[in-house]
Amino acid sequence: MLVLMLVGSGMAQELRCNISVSGQQIQGANRNVFQTMQADLYEFMNNRKWTDHVYSMDERIECSIYIRLTEQLSSNEFKGSIQVQLRRPIFNSDYETPLLNIKDNDFHVEYVEYQSMEFNETSNRDNLTNLMAYYAYIILGMDYDSFSPNGGTEYFQKAQQIVNNSQNVRYAGWKAYESERNRYWLVENLLNKSYAPFRDCTYQYHRMGLDKMHEQIEEGRAAVAESLRSIQKVFRSRPSLYILQIFFDAKSDELVNIFSKSYPDERNRVMTILNEVDPSNGSKYERINKAAEEF
Structure with missing residues (x-):
């Protein structure tokens, strides 16, 4: 795997995006093309100016994109998947919370x-560039939403414009x-x-919840618990929603991890919500009660 790092100081672009391109499943391919694609995508994501805001090096948004190519249809045409992960630092902490972990199997470029x-x-x-720009704006929108109420609207609208521009293309996913x-x-x-x-939850969960847990752990945890009521509201309007x-x-x-050391009443309220809105992870959430019994 080729690892690329940006060296420098002073003002920077918005993203610090690690890119990995793998073509191991494609037999007989020119391996150099995957390394070149990785380098070009790294340059595209990290050196492009995506917003009108000024960022310092320390403020860049941490994200990762993993591209797995599984088919080579011609010398220049590829199919595979793309996985996008976004992390956000928590105030006064060395912890980074996951904001996005999405796998898109319609990577055709x-x-x-x-x-x-x-x-x-x-x-x-x-x-290829439209797909990458789309996820750049999704990353920006999710990050901005976590710091201010509906702060990411401008970037989600830019992503939606890319979708609108792609309605007549032959590629799936749009x-x-x-x-x-x-x-x-x-x-x-x-x-x-x-x-x-849903977006109310994003702000309350992160800005009013996690960011306060370093000083006021119980108040921050309570805000996270309360934010889940917003998820419950969305679930009850449409349970199969993608978001x-x-x-x-x-x-x-x-x-x-957050609620394993919670109070019984709070833990029970959270478990009731989670078992309703995310039953597929019910066995995972049982660890909350088990950890509490051991605590």
Whole structure:
């Protein structure tokens, strides 16, 4: 694996995005093309200016993108999957909380080695750069939402514009009818006012909850518990919503850690909500009660 790090100081772009491209499943391929793609994508994500804001090196958003190529359809055309992970530092702590951990199996792109990567904001002329820009804006939106109420709206709207620009392309992942859990529905869910409590949860969980736990652990934990009521509200309006899966894919383990040392009443309230809204992880949440018995 090729590891790329940015060296420098002073002002910086918004993202510190680690990129990994693997083509091990493709037999007889030119391995150099995967390393070149990785280097080009690293440059595209980390050296592009995505917002109008000024960032210092220490403020850059930590994220990772793992691309696994499984098919080579022609010399320049590839299929595979892309996994996007986003982490956020917690105030006065060395802990980083996961905000996003999503796997997209509709990675279908063309890549020409040594050709410059161009992203057009008004059309999808290159599915690779549009796909990467889409996830850059999702990353930004999720991060901004965790620091201020609905702070990520501008970036979710930019991601939605990429979706709109991609309605006539031949590549999967952009259209509503293809699946209920794809790029179209992710940003639709995030911007749909019917599901606004989800974004309320993002802010309360992180800014009012985790960020306060270093000084006021009980108050911070209570805010996290209260934020789950917003998730419950969204679940009751539409249980199969994609963003609910996104939330629990990122947060289920963390929730176990947070509430394993909770008070009985609070623990029971949280367990009731979690067992309702995320039954697939019910056995995992049982660890909350088991840990409490041992505590």
